[in-house]
Amino acid sequence: MPEPDLVNIKIDGIAVRVPKGEKVIESAKRVGVDIPFFCYHPRLSMEDGGANCRMCLVEVAAAGPDGSVRKMPKPQTACSLPATEGMEIITNSESVRADRRGVLEFLLINHPLDCPICDRGGECPLQNNTLHYGPDTTRYVEEKRHFPKAYPLSDFVVFDRERCIHCARCTRFTTDISGDAQLGFLKRGADMEVGTFQHTAFTSRFSGNVIELCPVGALLSRPYRFKARPWDLLTQRSLCTRCSNGCCIKLDYRLDKLQRVNARLNEEVNEEWTCDRGKFGMDYVSSDRRLRQPMVRRGGDLEPATWEEANDLIIARLQEAGPRIGGIGGASTANEDLYVWQKFFREMLGSHNLDHRMGPHFPPTREGLFARFGHHTMASSIAGLEGMKTILVFGSNLVDEQPILFLRVRKAWRFRGASVVEVIPQPAAPLDYPNHVSEFASVSLRIRPGTEVAFLYGLLNVMLAEKLLPESAAARSAPLAQERSRWSPERTAAECGIGADALARAARLLATDRLAILAGRSVTQHPEARAVLDMLGNLAVLTGNPDALSVPVTECNEQGAMDMGILPDSLPGYVPDPTPGLNTEQMLRAAAAGELPLLWLVGVDLLGSFHDPDLARHALEACPFVVANALELDETARLA
Structure with missing residues (x-):
């Protein structure tokens, strides 16, 4: 990107060169000058609520046309x-x-002085700014306004209307970042309040972020409310394990019990946002349901046992089984543990039956995407999506599968001018939630299930016919000519159940030199997954973007499981295994047939994750000995 134009300004007499157009509140940080604020946030736009708290007022003198410096008659908002x-x-x-x-005196007129019982007390910008900049006393002696306390906006967020200062941070977040626009200002004047339309539930998948954004304790975490004070908490840096995005988080705990989860800044991944799955889905860490000692089956029931008893039993059964064992799982386990586990299996037990994949497809590790492009999952960084002209979301309900990727795609569209093309199969039944990418995509196509390959052939035909591709594309697409000739734009549109004009619009947007392709679960679980991925790869190569295709994994350490060799045909580092073992489905079929006397499950609820739960249950019931490393007695662990 070109270097921004720089201008010379002075802040409290300190000369500094800053990018032209940079907000003065940010320029002040460059010289160590702190300007207080409430409503400002660098990631939120100034539309619909920016610069309304007036806390950042400064005096300004600007250079006139003749070069003289003239002071503005009134203070200006630095933000x-x-x-x-x-x-x-x-x-x-x-x-x-x-x-x-x-400003502070006005804000405090009706603000309750309940800091000792407010969850924000001790980390409250209003409290801090009042101590640093506010009046010592108030001239207001009348009764303050009162409203019902702790109004539940959702299962996770409560609203204290008495504390709200109308900074509009929460409303702008739902408009600018999450895109669901569920929060807004209702009524007018002294009766104005933050709320949802007709007071429906606040169902945003990113609702927890407004708690961290609120500067006054008006929006609070329902699970955390009245649980602890900030000075009671210890903080540990960590990574979220609820999906594969790897968001940076902070774990706040007290007396060895997790109290809350907040976002931790990482510009390359989640910036400073979290999804609700990560923010409120960590209760398992301190759950009373967690196993605290081994359980061994005696007389048909699982009963508590000592570690010595459990280990002796496992060792005896391993010696009996020899190499006829299978290891399944590991997509939520740390790399160090995975490496030791596969080494123990291969070198100590002589078994190469290892796999973390839940199906329905189990392609050879070194074929497909890896053989063609040298990677299995992401071709570019999450932050790199912001630099794309067009982003193709293919076969993915992105907001559910990859929530932080969704936020980055939306940011690329809203703030960077990227075009978004969405292609997803038509649902068998109407969706009970909005598909959020559809709400801002330039083109959103719902094609008939099973027509994905035909759609991509038709797309390439439009690009070639309209000469949208580089000159070399025609020659490079020659191997596809025979099959491609069957799919004219008209036939493709009819077969896929879409309009030919929409197909053409998508083709024109995708013919760009800065293209990103995100393939989702509908692709990886497709009966013709290999063919669909091959065609998406062809689209990437023919448009001149060989690094465009990404197939994000879904589990938190699925990438690590591949890297560490939890695969039947691959050692750590993707070195081919000279004696390949069985994949997950083959192991389960062998166990169901009585050919594997021992299954070892690590960090996986097989009945809830495997694509064929009936086969999984039959295998677990038929297998003579099942070892399950689990946090709690889930449905799978109960069959161990």
């Missing part, structure tokens, strides 16, 4: 003021200090 050449900013004059005291 909305762009830096221009010759500008001089004063942030700490007596006039500015008086303005800040006045």
Whole structure:
């Protein structure tokens, strides 16, 4: 990207060069000057609520056409003021200090002084700014306004209307970032309040972020409410394990019990956002249902046992079984444990029956995407999506499968000008939730299930016919000519159940030199998954984007399981295994047939994850000995 134009400004007499148009509040940080604020946030737009708290008022002198510096007659909001050449900013004059005291006095007129019982107390911007910049006393002696406390917006978020200062951070988040626009301002004047339309439930998949954004404790976590004070908590840096995006998080705990999860800044992954699955789905960490000692089956029932008893029993059964054992799971297990596990299986037990995949497809590890492009999953970084001209979301309900990827795709569209093309199979039944990519996609196509390959052939035909591809594309597509000739745009549109004009619009958007393709679960679980991925790869190569195709994994350490060799035909580092073993489905069929006397499951609920739960149950019931490493007694562990 080209370097931004720089301008010379002064902040409290300190000269500094900053990018032209940069907000003064950000420029002040460059010279160590702190300007207080409530409504400002660098990731939220200034539309529909920006610059309305007035806490960041500063005095400004700007250079006129003749070069002279003239002071503006009234203070300006630093969060909305762009830096221009010759500008001089004063942030700490007596006039500015008086303005800040006045703003805080107004905000505190009806704000309840309940800091000792507010969950935000101790980490509250309003509390901190009042101590630093506010008046010592109030002139307001009348009764404050009162409203019902802790109104439940959802199962996770409660709203204390008395504390709200109308900063619009929460409403702008749902408009700018999550895109569901579920929160807005209702009523007018003194009766104005934050709420949902007709007071329906706040069902955003990213609702927990408004708790962290709220500067005054008006929006609070329902599970965390009244659980602890900030100074009671210890914090541990960690990564979210609820999906494969790997969001950076902070775990706050007290007395060895997890209290809450907050986002941790990582510009390359989640920025500073979390999805509700990650923020509120960590209760298993301190759950009372967690296993605290081994369980051994005696007389048909699982009963508590000592580690010595459990280990002795496992060792005896391993010696009896020899190499006729199978290991399944590991997609949620740490790399160090996975490496030791596969080494124990292969070198100590002599078994190469290892797999973490749940099907329905079990392609050879070194074929397909890896053989063609050298990777199994993501071709580019999550942050790299922002630099794309067009993003193709193919076969994925992105907001559910990859929530943080969804936020980045939406950011690329809203703030970077990217076009988004969505292609998903028509649902067998109407969806009970909106498909959020469809709400902002330039083209959204719902094709008939099973026509994915035909659609991609028709798409390439449009591109070639309209000369949208590089000159070399025609020659490089020659091997596809025979099959491609069958799929004219008209036939493709009719077969897929879409309009020919929509197919053409999609082709024109996808013919770009900066293309990203995200293939989802409908592709990886497709009966012709290999053919669909091959055609998506052809699309990437023929448009001149060989690094465009990404097939994100779904489990938190599925990538690590592949890297560490939890595969029947691959050692750690993707070295071919000279004696390949059985994949997950083959192991289960062998166990169901009585050919594998021992199955070892690591961190996987097989009945809830495997594509054929009936086969999984039959195998577990038929297998003489099942070892399950599990956090709690899930349905699979109960059959161990």
